[in-house]
Amino acid sequence: MGASCGGGNMQVNDEDYHNVGLRPRHAYSVLDVQDLHGLRLVRLRNPWGHYSWRGDWSDECSLWTAELREMLMPHGADEGLFWMSFSDMLRYFDCVDICKVRSDWNEIRLQGILPPHADKDSMAVTVMTVLEATEVEFSLFQEGQRSAERSQRSQLDLCVVVFRAADPARGQVGALIKHSKRQVRGFVGCHAMLEPGLYIVVCLAFNHWHTSKSYFHFLTF
Incomplete structure (x- = not known):
């Protein structure tokens, strides 16, 4: 788990943080x-190994009792490693990312292109057959922008949507099962518990129709 400190859409005063x-x-x-x-x-831990929190519940804060110190800091203070209240974390940090590591999971990656048209004939979908009750993570990543050519592109407004197939023979879309948040960022994702059956996964972007092509990677576990 990692926490982003004062980034994203937060209005940040650097001096207040320092x-x-x-x-x-x-x-x-x-x-x-x-x-x-x-x-x-x-x-929390600063990966630099120094610069620690100096507010409530910092290493030298008077709020600590001997009992709490023994329970939560049995080896004493450590530079770059600190405790803070959850309310202060909400104040200074804007998001938490969770990377799930499970040794018995399988990963499937599919590369695709979002064409510059909004009609159904240009829409590619992924059909997935579930044989037994399964926990699944869906992630949609857009191509990186590090090259000079790609750096001129705007990030896409992404969303990944999962439907149950109404008619497997025709691939008709049935009930909505799960969807990610719709966000302008490098990736979006969602978690689902799927019962046996046929599912249709649709990768969407809402601001790419006037571009030539938009590339994405679809990832499932």
């Missing part, structure tokens, strides 16, 4: 969470 020992537009590791009789604390 005054409390945080680095804006910087990623921190989330190591632990504790709820002790309503006291909600989060343990």
Whole structure:
């Protein structure tokens, strides 16, 4: 788990962050969470190994009792590693990313192109057969923008949608099962528990119809 400090859509005053020992537009590791009789604390680590939080529940804060120190910091303070309240985390951090690692999962990647047309004849879908109840993660990634040519493109407004197939023979779309958030970012995703059956996965972008082509990678587990 990683937390983004003062990035995204947040209005950030760099000096305010520096005054409390945080680095804006910087990623921190989330190591632990504790709820002790309503006291909600989060343990974070600056990957640089220095620059620690200086607000409530920082290493030298007077809020610590001997019992809590023994419970949550048995080896003493460590530079770059700190506890902070959940409310302060919500104030200074804008998102948390979770990477799930499961040794028995399989990964499938499909590359595709979103054509510059909004009609159904230009829409490609992925048909998926589920043989037994399965937990699935769907992720839709758009092509990186590091090359000079790609850097001129705007990021796409992405969404991935999962339907149950109404008529497997004709590939007709049935009930909506799950969908990701619609966002302008590098990737979107959603989680679903699927019962046996046939499903249709549709990758969408809403601001690409006047471009030549838009490339994406569709990833499932």
